[in-house]
Amino acid sequence: MSRAKKILLIVLFLILLSQIPFAYRRYRLGRLNALIQMINSESRQLAQSRTRQSNDLSPYAEYKGVVHVHSFLGGHSAGTFQEILDGAIANQLDFVVMTEHVESQYDTSAMTLKGPRAGVLFINGNEVASKQGDRLLSIPGDVSLTSSSGVSTADVVANSRARNALSIIAYPEEFKSWSENVDGIEVYNVYTNARRINPLVALFDTVWSRRAFPALLFANYLQKPGLGLKKWDEILAGRRAVALAGNDSHSNVGLSLDDASGKQLVGLKLDPYETSFRLVRVHVLLPAQVEDSMEVRAQLDETSLLQAIRAGHCFIGFDLLGDTTNFRFEVRDSRGIQIQGDEVPLQSDTRLKILLPASSRLVLYRNGSVMLDETGVKEKEIPVVQAGIYRVEGYLPQLGKPFSEQPWIISNPIYIK
Numbered sequence: 001m002s003r004a005k006k007i008l009l010i011v012l013f014l015i016l017l018s019q020i021p022f023a024y025r026r027y028r029l030g031r032l033n034a035l036i037q038m039i040n041s042e043s044r045q046l047a048q049s050r051t052r053q054s055n056d057l058s059p060y061a062e063y064k065g066v067v068h069v070h071s072f073l074g075g076h077s078a079g080t081f082q083e084i085l086d087g088a089i090a091n092q093l094d095f096v097v098m099t100e101h102v103e104s105q106y107d108t109s110a111m112t113l114k115g116p117r118a119g120v121l122f123i124n125g126n127e128v129a130s131k132q133g134d135r136l137l138s139i140p141g142d143v144s145l146t147s148s149s150g151v152s153t154a155d156v157v158a159n160s161r162a163r164n165a166l167s168i169i170a171y172p173e174e175f176k177s178w179s180e181n182v183d184g185i186e187v188y189n190v191y192t193n194a195r196r197i198n199p200l201v202a203l204f205d206t207v208w209s210r211r212a213f214p215a216l217l218f219a220n221y222l223q224k225p226g227l228g229l230k231k232w233d234e235i236l237a238g239r240r241a242v243a244l245a246g247n248d249s250h251s252n253v254g255l256s257l258d259d260a261s262g263k264q265l266v267g268l269k270l271d272p273y274e275t276s277f278r279l280v281r282v283h284v285l286l287p288a289q290v291e292d293s294m295e296v297r298a299q300l301d302e303t304s305l306l307q308a309i310r311a312g313h314c315f316i317g318f319d320l321l322g323d324t325t326n327f328r329f330e331v332r333d334s335r336g337i338q339i340q341g342d343e344v345p346l347q348s349d350t351r352l353k354i355l356l357p358a359s360s361r362l363v364l365y366r367n368g369s370v371m372l373d374e375t376g377v378k379e380k381e382i383p384v385v386q387a388g389i390y391r392v393e394g395y396l397p398q399l400g401k402p403f404s405e406q407p408w409i410i411s412n413p414i415y416i417k
């Protein structure tokens with residue numbers, strides 16, 4: 001055999017060898033997919049049996065949606081309104097909170113999607129980069145955030161408060177003005193997570209797994225938002241703050257080749273809205289009436305949605321790993337039931353009640369420290385003997401590593417005074 005042939009053979013062998021991990025990752029996603037189907041079927045059964053014993057259910061209606069979405073307005077993104085709407089419908093979302101970048105010459109919040117569209121409620125928020133380099137979501141947005149000379153972090157917070165809008169810290173790893181009295185913090189952001197992906201690994205994963213598992217592919221890269229959670233716990237030591245997850249959907253990662261008329265010749269989009277909206281969602285609870293059919297509904301509109309988020313009546317669900325619908329974190333005493341986000345005085349019979357959508361690992365935090373860590377939990381009642389700020393994370397050990405190490409659910413806190 002000639003020397004050139006030998007080298008060629010060795011190179012081919014090495015290329016083949018380098019693909020083994022990606023073939024394994026493809027197989028692992030297949031197994032993960034099957035496990036997720038089992039979790040979803042378990043949670044459907046559990047939800048049915050809980051509806052039958054309706055004393056287990058508090059009168060709240062649950063709506064799921066996504067926060068932090070960009071369109072072609074305000075640069076960075078090429079996504080159209082129609083693509084966003086199609087993505088929301090495909091994911092059966094109840095709401096989408098748009099957060100358009102502000103522009104100095106025009107008001108992007110006035111131009112973006114707002115109000116109900118095909119059964120999806122849109123809120124017209126803005127993302128603002130302050131003079132200090134902090135980034136905040138102001139929801140809904142406003143023309144007054146559009147300033148050619150730039151606004152300070154304090155301005156954005158005060159402006160939002162004056163308009164009864166929410167101010168939320170985006171990208172906590174870059175945020176500096178921690179003393180500002182914001183309403184909440186985006187503890188997890190898909191874009192921040194995606195930036196840590198090794199491009200070569202992503203390329204081969206795409207080749208091997210994208211066709212079969214376009215959204216689930218992202219499970220390979222999920223990272224627990226350690227810093228976001230730590231910063232949130234630090235804020236909570238001083239005051240209330242709501243935790244949200246941001247999809248930060250841009251629909252701009254990929255490759256596109258257009259002809260002179262703008263007609264697309266080749267198009268490969270790795271982060272279409274439909275995929276992005278599948279990864280993580282904010283589930284919001286609105287006070288509701290239980291009707292004869294045991295169906296609980298409430299009026300979902302801009303006012304009720306923003307009020308519920310401000311109150312912390314919501315949780316983060318990594319629905320990619322299994323539907324988190326029907327997760328409940330409540331506090332009960334002789335006077336009644338309150339939910340996550342609420343503040344209650346400590347009584348002799350105060351107890352926390354946690355209902356998980358499927359059997360999972362429950363981690364309960366008090367003032368930022370783990371108080372309980374238990375596996376195989378569907379529901380749990382815990383007597384409270386100390387005041388504190390209590391919050392819950394749910395995990396799915398049955399998914400195996402590394403997926404079992406990613407939070408499935410992140411609750412908002414119950415404040416026991």
Ligand SMILES: [Zn+2]
Nearest residue numbers: 068070127248
């Ligand atoms: Zn953004």
